Amino acid sequence: NAGVTQTPKFQVLKTGQSMTLQCAQDMNHEYMSWYRQDPGMGLRLIHYSVGAGITDQGEVPNGYNVSRSTTEDFPLRLLSAAPSQTSVYFCASSYAGVAYEQYFGPGTRLTVT
Amino acid sequence: GENVEQHPSTLSVQEGDSAVIKCTYSDSASNYFPWYKQELGKRPQLIIDIRSNVGEKKDQRIAVTLNKTAKHFSLHITETQPEDSAVYFCAALGGRGGGNKLTFGTGTQLKVEL
Numbered sequence: 001n002a003g004v005t006q007t008p009k010f011q012v013l014k015t016g017q018s019m020t021l022q023c024a025q026d027m028n029h030e031y032m033s034w035y036r037q038d039p040g041m042g043l044r045l046i047h048y049s050v051g052a053g054i055t056d057q058g059e060v061p062n063g064y065n066v067s068r069s070t071t072e073d074f075p076l077r078l079l080s081a082a083p084s085q086t087s088v089y090f091c092a093s094s095y096a097g098v099a100y101e102q103y104f105g106p107g108t109r110l111t112v113t
Numbered sequence: 114g115e116n117v118e119q120h121p122s123t124l125s126v127q128e129g130d131s132a133v134i135k136c137t138y139s140d141s142a143s144n145y146f147p148w149y150k151q152e153l154g155k156r157p158q159l160i161i162d163i164r165s166n167v168g169e170k171k172d173q174r175i176a177v178t179l180n181k182t183a184k185h186f187s188l189h190i191t192e193t194q195p196e197d198s199a200v201y202f203c204a205a206l207g208g209r210g211g212g213n214k215l216t217f218g219t220g221t222q223l224k225v226e227l
Contacts, residue, residue, distance in 0.1 A: 031213070033215075035217075040219060040220075041219060042119075042202055042217040042218055042219040042220050043157065043202065043204075043217040044217070045214055045215060045216070048213065048214065050213060056213070058214055059114070059214070059216070090156060090157070097213075098145075098206070098213055099145075099206050099213055099214070099215045100145060100147075100162070100206075101147070101159055101162065102147075102159065102215070103159075104156040104157050104158070105156060106155075106156050107156055
């Protein structure tokens with residue numbers, strides 16, 4: 001199993017550009033989530049999904065969209081990038097429809113200039 | 114929503130000593146409390162967790178205790194080793210209105226000195 005994978009590993013965007021961060025898992029996990037990690041602020045939940053076709057907002061959802069068309073994939077879309085979205089983004093998944101024992105992906109480091 | 118506070122933000126211990134990291138949470142309905150370890154440049158990894166129906170859980174040199182009345186939980190690492198140096202995050206799941214959202218503390222940088 002590859003576990004949780006994320007692409008790209010690094011990305012630089014200009015203000016106003018849009019992009020999609022990819023996340024995939026091959027463990028048949030129902031729960032998937034996106035976090036952003038900023039220095040001194042821990043991990044903050046952006047959006048999450050408890051199964052295909054179901055998504056919900058986390059703590060900091062503004063400026064981000066998600067969809068969950070399959071169990072395996074949970075892409076995160078930045079609609080119009082802003083410097084405040086410069087961060088490290090982690091995708092995570094867990095076997096049940098709840099956030100128990102989450103496995104994290106390797107992360108995407110995003111810089112918005 | 115849930116609020117998780119974590120202390121201390123940095124902790125330095127001598128190799129072989131014990132380390133304790135403490136977290137408090139705000140919502141008494143929270144029911145799951147994991148601890149994650151994150152080495153520099155790596156992803157967070159779950160090291161131990163505890164559910165609200167248990168007061169203590171141990172796994173080799175690592176233990177977690179939970180006090181539901183006081184709404185705090187702690188990570189205990191005994192016989193620390195240099196490879197324990199990392200950032201540790203506590204988190205709380207659930208609570209009223211946030212049943213499937215994990216809220217993290219701000220992290221503790223643990224340094225184990227030789």
